[in-house]
Amino acid sequence: MKRVPETESYAREAVRWGLGLLGDAVGRRRPVVWCNVALPSEFVYGLGAIPVMPEMAAGFAAAWRGSPELIVRAEGQGFPADLCSFHRCALGLALEGWLPRPDAVVATSLFCDGARKFLHHASRLMGAPYFLIDVPYEQSAHAARTVAARLQEVARELEGTGRGFDSRHLPLALESSNRARRHYLEVMRIRRHRPAPWRGSEALSYASVFFMAFGSPGGVRVYRTLARSLAARVRSGRPAVPRERWRLLWLHFRPFYPGQLLPWLEVEQGAVIAAEDMSYLWWDELDPDRPWESLARKMTSHFMWGPVERRVEVMLRLARDYAVDGIVHYSHWGCRQSCGAVSVLRQASARAGIPFLNLDGDCIDPRNGREEQARTRLEAFLESIAERREVLAAGSGD
């Protein structure tokens, strides 16, 4: 029997987890909660339910080239074309009825207006009750207490719906999350290796696992296997790309539809995405004995909420830890919260002496992807990094 290459085992675990989750949701073996990516999945698993994140489903729709039609469907219902395409596509999915029907919709004000707004519409379309976890903008003990109280309140209301929600699953969900977290931190540590053992474009394709798997046993398996796979690559000298010339930090998500931009960037140009801010694990270990407070701290401590200085700090830390040569911000169409910060991110990068490039594009709608323009700009960016490296080398007498 042919031996399955170890490096594919994490992919197998991810598929097993994802399809298992989908099967449970479609088969209604557990209550289904639609939520945005910023809601801790541990909260949903902790209620004995299954998280379905329509924003992530939009990514899958884009990967299978189905997003344009879904976006047009949403626009036909009056949703303007300048709204985020993740959300327009997600609304299209809801209008078509292609996602497992929710028993409840739980939104949080993290990280953007569009997420809670589209979920409110989705709740109406699906006939499911809507709950909002409004997160204060400050990072304080008071904010954490406010959110903890609200989480508990929403949990009680969900349990009161009679649809099978049960918060007695919480301690187990948090323990699972912590185990997955330890493996994920190992993944993050291994990824610092030069040359990089994992392409960032692939890491970003695992965004749905990152946002939806913590709190489930499947999440533990995926990250345990991933850590082992990457460690094996490092031991056996199998880098992510044949010849790593540059290391980049990628900010925000990637185009999820099929295209040549990222393979060209990472494989042909050797500019591997060594790290991404969207895959950065920011939270402390959760306390199963204090679940509400723990989950509240996970939410209020997110670096994409509050003053942009938090995001700058993470950006610079990642740039240093992963020894990047440049930073690329992918300005996804309709994403005000991220794109509005670009001038600040750029300035901070400049002060740190790290070249910065802002690329306009669209993660979900290939009609708005501007791939050729992005390639041209990346080419110029890589040339400028190369020149900078030569100047620095000449200056240091190398």
Next chain:
Amino acid sequence: MHELPPAVYYTCSYVPPEVIWAAGCRPVRLLPSAPAPGECDAFLPRDFCPYVRAAFWDLHRRAPPAAAVVLPTCCDPMRRLADVLRQHSPHVPCFLLDLPRTRGKREEEYLAGRLEEILAALRALPGAVPPEGGLAEASRLFAEVRHLLHRVARTASAPAVHRLIRQVHAADPRQAVASLLARETTASGPTADARPRVLVVTSHPVDPGVLEVIEQAGARVVAEDSCLGDRLLTIPPGGSTPRELAAAYLGRPPCPRMELPEERLAYLEDVARARGAQGIIFLALKYCDNLGYDFPWVRERSALPVLFLESDYGISASGQLLTRVQAFVETLPLPAGPPGPGPE
């Protein structure tokens, strides 16, 4: 020479000017006269709220600089405006007012705490001299301004009321009260008018020229649901404490940024019915997500025909606006009687 109190600018009708006044400063609603130029692209993206871009450019270039600005966390662009100002215009002290997205006792308590923080911070500004009477007197003054504006709104045209609101928001509230009292107001209701009546729904401080173009196209604007329109006039009197003020502001008819679509739709239906509106002109500011998500609710729930118009900040493309409104107005029936005074 009598020194004017420091001018503190604010960008949203959820920021209580009462607090700014009570701190001993002069509240000024930031209403840039023009959209931001292309140079602003270096600071904020082009596909971004045009009002926020204009506000940034105004504050960044204003000379002398504003004593301070109070920005609410009302939307993603406004939160980023605070960040960008802090980084690129550090000479403009910026205070952030965190606004809840729903309402209730907990939200009132939270907002009250934030208002107390803003009050304390503004009191510390150079030149700020808190007036006698504190917040109670400030609440009384601004409540009177709104009451008088509401009275004027019963008989004057929407563009005229809008211009008046803009003037009043740059003035000392005591002077605003005096000038409003001096205006002639009739005791009778609005006059009969053969033009079809429309309710204008939007989010930002719309340019009064836009309302004039709509009326030029043959409609009568009987109500304006905007940041500087009727929604502003419906704020109940604020009381003497931050908690009472928070309750008043959260208790007003919600704007699109709140997560209260049922209450918002009920309010719009009430206004439309009370004013005898026969159509709705939905003026969608480009790149405004909160308003963009408002439109499908309004379109679905309204019994009235709705015209969707995309707009920029200011009054660009007025010819196109005129043509589209004219076509819409021609589909509306003529009014049967005079419009009502509107909800209290």
